[in-house]
Amino acid sequence: MARSLVDLLWRDHPEAPRGGSRGPESRVSTGEVVAAALDLADSGGLAEVTVRRLGAHLGISAMSVYTHVGSRDDLLVLMADAAHAQMDLPAFGRAGWRTRCRRVAEANRAQLLARAWLLDVDDDRTVLGPGTIAKYDHELQAFEGLGLDDVARDAALTLLLDLARSSARVARRRPTTGTNVGAEEWARWGPALGRYLGDAHPLAQRVGGAAGAAMGAASSPDHAWRFALERVLDGLSSLGR
Amino acid sequence: MARSLVDLLWRDHPEAPRGGSRGPESRVSTGEVVAAALDLADSGGLAEVTVRRLGAHLGISAMSVYTHVGSRDDLLVLMADAAHAQMDLPAFGRAGWRTRCRRVAEANRAQLLARAWLLDVDDDRTVLGPGTIAKYDHELQAFEGLGLDDVARDAALTLLLDLARSSARVARRRPTTGTNVGAEEWARWGPALGRYLGDAHPLAQRVGGAAGAAMGAASSPDHAWRFALERVLDGLSSLGR
DNA sequence: CAAAACAATGTACAACGTACAAGGTCGTAC
């Protein structure tokens, strides 16, 4: 039947419309469908989440999946919200705003590293879900005491989350090798590229080389991350007077 | 025949391998293929760029496209590099680093708003292209005089570009209405969502409502953008002591 | 003139999301 997306997102809410008890009991629940989809995505990325595979994984036919989710796009929203709900939100304790904000950013980055497929879900309707809203509510509290009005507070949180996303995007490239391009690709194309480049763009060559080497060095894989985060936090601190 | 991606990216370079003069002259060039693909993407997004449509647009068959590009993924890299090459890079003049960096960020945001499909191209091999490298080289100069070492300079630029990307991502939602969710969707789902939410998460409801209203107001569509950019620039300034 | 190199094409395949119609199964109203 496929209830509306909002009803599916809030399916655990007391007031959510339960399915009428008329026909045969469905063999799987929407929650189980979403859980199976999470399994697939966690193991092989979003590309692994096809309606057919999902059905096979659940022991039902491909088309039966549509009894529980409506469409694949809806499913992705349900998955993202479930991931947000399962994410362990950072504890704030009595820490100051800077520490709290850092924890928010770190937690989001960790989540995006663990579930890289979240980077590929780009659907606005995710904000309608209970998991996403609860996460939003909690993370907004990190800015308590910074003296931001509501609009600025939302913008600040968005800034932090976007930063985490960007960092996670970079981090999911070829794991070992630094230069954003894979090692084997670099070995194959580096020489040719060098021939084309010659002495042109010396600044780009120097900085790019240094950045690549730094990322390749085992020392600081997340150096750029720390740098960017502290810079953004510095920027936010300029607001607190 | 489809030369390697690097050779295709540098096809205008003097030393690039010209096609052997054996068979019949090809009816279109790689450059024309890329240009046609840019047309399609500019008008209807990346989804419009299918191999068949591209061929039809060029007056050749679908499979003939592969004579000039190798694969659709390669084509996307070529398109992104061409876009970077066509982008008008900000002039720096005698401006200070902060102004220069602001211009870099603004120029990138403008580019991403004009060619939103660039947000959907996520291929590391783009850095191999001449347009991308020239852009990188130019933008690195914005940080001259800030006292950053090479690694930090690369990280700072990445931070700025990621910021522009994030902002452009938000801006390409439903154009008119503020709340990231479209107007009609909000009208349909807002009430139901309110029923589920009730009095829960008052902070999220207040801040989210304020942020949505602010975005809906014609006053400050890019308010969040200015905010985030100045915050990041503040953060960078904490490096220049 | 023959051979090799190249461009262009048509056909075909596997995979995708999902519309549609049919069949099965249960609770409910008469």
Place this chain on the structure above:
DNA sequence: GTACGACCTTGTACGTTGTACATTGTTTTG
């Protein structure tokens, strides 16, 4: 008790995608 209607499940089928492969046609080179 029986008929209705709601509900789950399924198979088949359509349109679309990227692209592998074999073939045909064209041009330069030996």
